[in-house]
Amino acid sequence: MPRIHPQATHGFHAASSYDTHRPTYPQPAVSALLSAIGVAGCPGARLVELGAGTGKFTALLAAREEGFEVVAGEPHGEMRGVLEGKRLAGVRVVGDRGEDLASVEGRWTDGVVVAQAFHWFATIETLEEIKRVLKPGGGGLGMIWNVDDFNAPIDHTPSTPYEARLKAIIRSLPNPISLYRELKWMDVLQLEQQQLFEWPLHEDEVAYGTRLSRDQIWERFATMSQVSSLKGDELQAMKNRVFEALTGDDVDEDEEGGIGWHGRTVWYWTFPISNR
Numbered sequence: 490m491p492r493i494h495p496q497a498t499h500g501f502h503a504a505s506s507y508d509t510h511r512p513t514y515p516q517p518a519v520s521a522l523l524s525a526i527g528v529a530g531c532p533g534a535r536l537v538e539l540g541a542g543t544g545k546f547t548a549l550l551a552a553r554e555e556g557f558e559v560v561a562g563e564p565h566g567e568m569r570g571v572l573e574g575k576r577l578a579g580v581r582v583v584g585d586r587g588e589d590l591a592s593v594e595g596r597w598t599d600g601v602v603v604a605q606a607f608h609w610f611a612t613i614e615t616l617e618e619i620k621r622v623l624k625p626g627g628g629g630l631g632m633i634w635n636v637d638d639f640n641a642p643i644d645h646t647p648s649t650p651y652e653a654r655l656k657a658i659i660r661s662l663p664n665p666i667s668l669y670r671e672l673k674w675m676d677v678l679q680l681e682q683q684q685l686f687e688w689p690l691h692e693d694e695v696a697y698g699t700r701l702s703r704d705q706i707w708e709r710f711a712t713m714s715q716v717s718s719l720k721g722d723e724l725q726a727m728k729n730r731v732f733e734a735l736t737g738d739d740v741d742e743d744e745e746g747g748i749g750w751h752g753r754t755v756w757y758w759t760f761p762i763s764n765r
Contacts, residue, residue, distance in 0.1 A: 504567040506717075508543035510708040512635050514604065518695050518754040519549050519633075525691065525758040527628035528600040532556055537598045537622055539587045539615075540606025544572035544580075546633070550602070551577035560593055562586070587615040593622045600628035607632045608667060611674035616685045620761045629760035630686060634669050635697075637752040640713070642670045648698075648751035649741060654734035655710065658727075662715040678759065686759045694755040700747030707731050 523529035528536060532555050541547050541561035550557050559577075562585035563569040573582050583592040587603075587610035601619050619630055638647035639655035647653040667673035678688055701709070710731055711717055711724075719727055741749035 504543055504565070504571045506708065507568070507712045508545065508571050510705070510712050511543075511545055511605075512697075512699075512709075513545055514549060514633060514635060515695055515697060515754055516549075518756060519546075521693060522602070522631045522633055522756045522758065523553075523600075525629075525693075525756075526600045526602070526631040526760075528555070528557070530555065531599065533558060534599040534628075535597060536560070537590065537593055537601045537619075538562065539585075539590075539601065539603045539619075540609060541572055541582070542568045542604070542606065544575050544577065546602065546604030547572060547580055548575060548577055551580050560585075560598070562590065562592070586610060588612055588618060589614075590618045590622055595621050596624050598622050598627075599624060601630045603630070603632045605634050605669075608669050608671075608674040611677045613677060613680070613683060613685075616677065616683060620685050623761055625763065629758055631756060631758045633754065633756040635752060635754050636669065637709070637750070639710070640668075640670055641753070642672055649749060650739045651735055651737065651741075651748075652751060655706075655731065658730055658734060659710075659713065659715065664715065668714075684762065686761055688759070690757040690759050692755065692757050694753045696751070696753050698749065698751050700743065701750045702746050703732060703735050703748065706735060706748060706750065 520529060528534040534555055535558045536550060538547055538550065538559060538561045541563040544561065547559065547561045550559050557579055559580045561572060561580050561582050563572055563582065564584050564586045569582060569584060585592050601623060638652040639659055647656055677683065678686055678690060707728055716727055735748060
């Protein structure tokens with residue numbers, strides 16, 4: 490089994506661009522997720538974050554008044570480097586994968602969080618490791634994603650025609666791994682034989698909206714792992730397709746060139762079967 494999926498290895502090489510152009514998470518969603526897994530308002534609680542990436546979510550954990558002690562695991566070297574460069578208080582950055590939390594002792598953590606990443610390592614091995622490091626009778630597993638309309642599951646109707654056109658573009662690309670929008674990551678939690686975490690998942694969401702220029706939309710689109718690995722003429726052709734999708738009378742554009750942009754922050758949580 491490769492240490493990191495090739496699509497992630499090549500797709501997230503531009504880690505600083507990812508960190509700049511991906512959105513942060515709404516504070517109400519962060520608080521709701523942490524409350525759901527039982528760590529909000531618990532001073533000094535210990536957390537493990539898997540697939541911490543460049544630290545978009547980690548920074549929010551570090552800034553909270555609880556003074557969390559966080560172990561942030563990120564095996565991708567470039568992304569981990571950006572996270573380490575932030576020097577976040579109370580955060581220890583390690584190279585662990587979800588399937589092998591070698592840096593974390595058993596029964597150490599009060600909760601495990603995964604932001605924008607669980608689909609990369611949704612395996613029985615990951616669930617076993619998460620359960621191993623959680624304190625008995627303690628908190629649970631929380632997962633959160635920012636989901637722009639163009640990258641939403643197929644049954645979610647985008648808010649505008651131009652976001653629907655962008656969705657058609659991203660869905661036309663090869664997809665060697667089932668990303669969030671396919672919802673295949675849920676399959677491992679539904680397996681009858683896993684006997685590790687409660688099913689069904691609890692779920693909540695909040696809508697978000699903003700305005701982005703065409704260039705900002707492209708920069709965000711280009712952080713997708715299926716796009717960021719393109720080079721040269723292929724990359725330019727993709728940019729042309731995106732700009733064409735953002736052209737027309739149906740584009741909600743203001744006088745300053747800001748285009749209406751929509752999405753949802755969605756979060757899920759569950760608990761080890763023996764921890765309740």
